Amino acid sequence: MAGATTHRLLRMSDRDALARVAAIVDEARASLATAEDEAALEAWRTRVLGRSGALTRVLRGIGSLDAEDRRAVGQAANAAKETLEGALEARRMALEHAALEHHATAPLDVTLPGRPRRPGHLHPVTRTLRDILDIFGRMGFAAIEGPEVELDDYNFGRLRIPEHHPARDMWDTFWIDEEVDGRTPLLLRTHTSPMQIRYLDRHAPPVRIVVPGRCYRYEATDATHEWMMQQVEVLAVDEGVSLADLKGTLQEFARQMFGPERRVLLRNSYFPFVEPGVELAVDCFNCPGDDPRCPVCRGSGWLEIMGAGMVHPEIVSASGYDAERYTGFAAGMGVERIAMLKYGVEDIRTFYANDLRFLRQF
Numbered sequence: 001m002a003g004a005t006t007h008r009l010l011r012m013s014d015r016d017a018l019a020r021v022a023a024i025v026d027e028a029r030a031s032l033a034t035a036e037d038e039a040a041l042e043a044w045r046t047r048v049l050g051r052s053g054a055l056t057r058v059l060r061g062i063g064s065l066d067a068e069d070r071r072a073v074g075q076a077a078n079a080a081k082e083t084l085e086g087a088l089e090a091r092r093m094a095l096e097h098a099a100l101e102h103h104a105t106a107p108l109d110v111t112l113p114g115r116p117r118r119p120g121h122l123h124p125v126t127r128t129l130r131d132i133l134d135i136f137g138r139m140g141f142a143a144i145e146g147p148e149v150e151l152d153d154y155n156f157g158r159l160r161i162p163e164h165h166p167a168r169d170m171w172d173t174f175w176i177d178e179e180v181d182g183r184t185p186l187l188l189r190t191h192t193s194p195m196q197i198r199y200l201d202r203h204a205p206p207v208r209i210v211v212p213g214r215c216y217r218y219e220a221t222d223a224t225h226e227w228m229m230q231q232v233e234v235l236a237v238d239e240g241v242s243l244a245d246l247k248g249t250l251q252e253f254a255r256q257m258f259g260p261e262r263r264v265l266l267r268n269s270y271f272p273f274v275e276p277g278v279e280l281a282v283d284c285f286n287c288p289g290d291d292p293r294c295p296v297c298r299g300s301g302w303l304e305i306m307g308a309g310m311v312h313p314e315i316v317s318a319s320g321y322d323a324e325r326y327t328g329f330a331a332g333m334g335v336e337r338i339a340m341l342k343y344g345v346e347d348i349r350t351f352y353a354n355d356l357r358f359l360r361q362f
Helices: 002-010 014-032 038-049 054-064 067-105 124-138 166-170 194-202 243-258 313-318 335-343 348-352
Strands: 149-151 174-180 184-188 207-216 228-239 264-269 274-283 302-311 326-334
Touching: 014 038, 014 054, 014 067, 038 054, 038 067, 054 067, 124 207, 124 228, 124 243, 124 335, 194 207, 194 228, 194 313, 228 243, 228 302, 228 335, 243 264, 243 274, 243 302, 243 326, 243 335, 264 302, 274 326, 302 313, 302 335, 313 326, 326 335, 335 348
Parallel strands: none
Antiparallel strands: 149 184, 174 184, 207 228, 228 326, 264 274, 274 302, 302 326
């Protein structure tokens, strides 16, 4: 049938071809007005504009017309195609609009079951942070906050990390192109330890505080490092505070966070603002401690959770207090690190990927 139509078109004149295009448009408009759903629209498109559609057959037969006729018929057929495509889209939009109006005005069926709403919940990092603050709160520590945009003097200088000190290499810093009083540069804080200085400058011992907050470091991200992380600083200053108090406090924290049977291990470490400095580790709670396949400890048996130590006497003295009378301890932990250990998460980047499949597990 298609072949016969093409054969007749070969013998058509310019006038006959133009009349054929006009007839196709008229018939297509009329049939399009009766289409009432997406299936009917698709059938119409196939019949009129498809590869074997009526208008497509006209376009394919243009090459058989006389040279002087091709231009006029080609322009008419292309214009008709554009017109019908526009009419198809307009009809589709009209049907969608009508369906929405019908849905909006349809009577409410009170017998239908209600649509369940999935309850929201806290992000795992937020949950972990609240757990940390709650544990220290029960031990008598008050939670305070400090600025995320910090002065160099508080972030480094007053913490015994002067300019050009090699310890600054421990932190890759986001510097801000602005100075205060023409000398002190600003930065995004690299840790929450600056609040040690800020608080001691304004409050006399006894001091027991925890400082939660975001910190920023200019470093590449991987499974265990992010450019932004949350930390909690712990500070206690009073008469007679000792390393035993530090160990007892952090041991109680570890047991409340990871389980009452947890053991803790203190290993020597270096931090400029404490002396002595230690790293705190807890025994693995996922395996006996010697399983190389363990996703938590990798067979080492111990999990490092924070750095800590006794507040350096120079920091106590610089805040105006007698370092012979007052001593203290400080500790700092990454909230994401604690959350990774508690929930068995292997990649820190997962926390901030906003993947609901992951977040709905908590």
